[in-house]
């Protein structure tokens with residue numbers, strides 16, 4: 334099945350794009366997190382969101398969740414790892430799943446993905462971003478997992494059930510991973526090492542742990558990895574006033590298009606992107 338549109342990201346921009354595509358009766362898939370965005374829940378008090386005076390981030394998140402439920406919109410809980418042009422439409426890889434859509438709305442927020450030295454060069458050669466796609470390759474082996482959000486802990490458990498030994502590098506407070514073969518590292522991962530294939534993680538203290546593979550589980554994917562053909566400047570996707578990128582049928586909205594980083598801007602741009610998708614589909 335080829336969807337009319339795929340929305341990637343579940344922050345305010347994605348919420349707005351999804352609501353509008355639903356109202357405009359389009360057949361779309363929405364990929365991201367069912368809990369929406371940490372950047373909503375983390376806000377202590379929001380004073381500048383029209384219609385909701387002095388709400389907490391949690392209250393705004395609850396309001397978004399309720400509206401999505403009422404509209405019968407579903408989030409497919411998956412990170413998109415890469416997007417490819419297939420000529421007239423686009424293909425998306427998300428975990429071990431493959432989706433196709435005529436148009437794309439990127440609402441991925443600011444990609445705060447700092448890759449480790451050595452990581453990018455070894456992707457597919459011992460470095461993986463997808464537990465379910467590549468986990469089986471490391472059955473009975475030693476792996477490192479670098480993870481920046483508690484919401485991926487179920488994937489850590491999945492990998493730990495396959496691997497013999499896991500060095501776990503949590504990049505968030507209070508990790509709750511507790512399995513016999515998982516060593517939670519207090520030292521930071523400083524680099525991925527290996528010539529032609531990843532075979533170790535260098536630690537901040539200069540030591541190195543030898544591994545067969547390295548999994549990086551993060552809440553955003555570097556733009557260059559996600560969609561290499563997209564034009565970006567200083568980490569932001571370049572768009573015009575219709576939220577159109579340099580690629581036909583591909584739109585972007587929210588923090589990923591640039592400052593100011595604000596809910597109202599994200600929601601407004603998500604709305605424009607959805608309308609632009611509808612116009613594009615009608616051509």
Ligand SMILES: Cc1cc2nc3c(=O)[nH]c(=O)nc-3n(C[C@H](O)[C@H](O)[C@H](O)COP(=O)(O)OP(=O)(O)OC[C@H]3O[C@@H](n4cnc5c(N)ncnc54)[C@H](O)[C@@H]3O)c2cc1C
Pocket residue numbers: 341342343344345346347364365366369370371372373375376377378379380381411412413414440441442443552553554559586587588589593594595596597599
């Ligand atoms: C503590 C804090 C307080 C703030 N307070 C305010 C405020 O008071 N007022 C205000 O206007 N703004 C505030 N902001 C800014 C506001 O949170 C952002 O501008 C807004 O969340 C941007 O929305 P977005 O949809 O563009 O991106 P985000 O909210 O960042 O959402 C992006 C989503 O996309 C997901 N994603 C990324 N890559 C992928 C992928 N490859 N596949 C699937 N999903 C992906 C991410 O995990 C995330 O869930 C605050 C931010 C913070 C951190």
